[in-house]
Amino acid sequence: MKLYMDVGGTTIRTELHTYDTIIHETYISCDHELYDLIGSLLKRYPNILFIGIAYAGMIHHGCIITAPNIEVEIHDIKQKTEQIFGIRVEIENDVNCAVLAEAHDHTSRDIVALYVGTGLGCGVVSDGRLLHGHDSLAAEIGHIPYKSTPFHCGCGKDNCIELYASGSGMLKWKQYHDMKGQPDLLQLRHSDKQIERDIAKMFEEALLTATGTMVTLFNPEILVLGGGIVSANPYLVEMVTEQIQAYALPEAAKRVTIVQTRLKDAPLEGAKYLEELL
Ligand SMILES: [Zn+2]
Structure with missing residues (x-):
């Protein structure tokens, strides 16, 4: 299973790709610390092996540096999730993710x-x-x-x-x-x-x-x-x-x-x- 997330100032949209279906969910950003949300999703879906995150903030080497519209507690989200859960995580600025999608489109x-x-x-x-x-x-x-x-x-x-x-x-x-x-x-x-x-x-x-x-x-x-x-x-x-x-x-x-x-x-x-x- 793979989990993709779009973390914005207002909402967090997720897409979970299983072997035969795609599950869409939406969360209110201010109700969820990203690391905790990932933890609860990994508890619900223990077969997730990769998480790709588009994030509305400045990201450098997998770390959230600043996020103008989001309160952040855990900044080193990639390293911490990978260490604790043993899966691969990639996080990138949302506009950078968008241009990747446009390049493919x-x-x-x-x-x-x-x-x-x-x-x-x-x-x-x-x-x-x-x-x-x-x-x-x-x-x-x-x-x-x-x-x-x-x-x-x-x-x-x-x-x-x-x-x-x-x-x-x-x-x-x-x-x-x-x-x-x-x-x-x-x-x-x-x-x-x-x-x-x-x-x-x-x-x-x-x-x-x-x-x-x-x-x-x-x-x-x-x-x-x-x-x-x-x-x-x-x-x-x-x-x-x-x-x-x-x-x-x-x-x-x-x-x-x-x-x-x-x-x-x-x-x-x-x-x-x-x-x-x-
Ligand atoms: Zn300026």
Whole structure:
């Protein structure tokens, strides 16, 4: 048996693959410490031999370094589970898992996935390999310096591109201008208030800059766009396709194919490929 998990800030989704069936379960993240949940699942299903985990946080060599939206007690989850239970565990950042799933879905060895939701996340597979960097901090496009803002990013700076091209960024701009409610790109674009249309415009401009930067830096065959804001606003894929030329090295922009993700839960799908990685 194999267990795959997608651990997010709100929910933990699991898929247990037995020899003849797949069992899906969902848990509320704040009710479960990951290590305890794994322990209880291993008690229920003692034949699990491999666990692949997509995790919404920074992961380095099987260890949870930070998780912005999850409380963590046990950080060295891979080592501890492997030692205590004698099975193999692989854990990887969720966006990195997502780009692995996209690479398989598109049969591509050079692919960039950009997910636009609460944050702006990015994963890169280059020449068939998942890009990590020395400290597993590579390709953090959301935190490149862009334009200064009157507020701060979660990373501490006040000029990150994520402060423009993300749901949390648009929310901060709304709050700064004393506007109520969650940001809705569609509503902002068609608002009769100039300031709301400006927030939408800033979002689009920053997203084009982010995609253009990734295309210029990594020269992918395919750029996949996903995340809640893209699925609610599929026009963004068309917008990036039409305008990427002005935001990227022209030769790289000419060759890249820009698509919207076809995967329902790319991180969970990607967790299934962690076993192949060494
Ligand atoms: Zn930042």
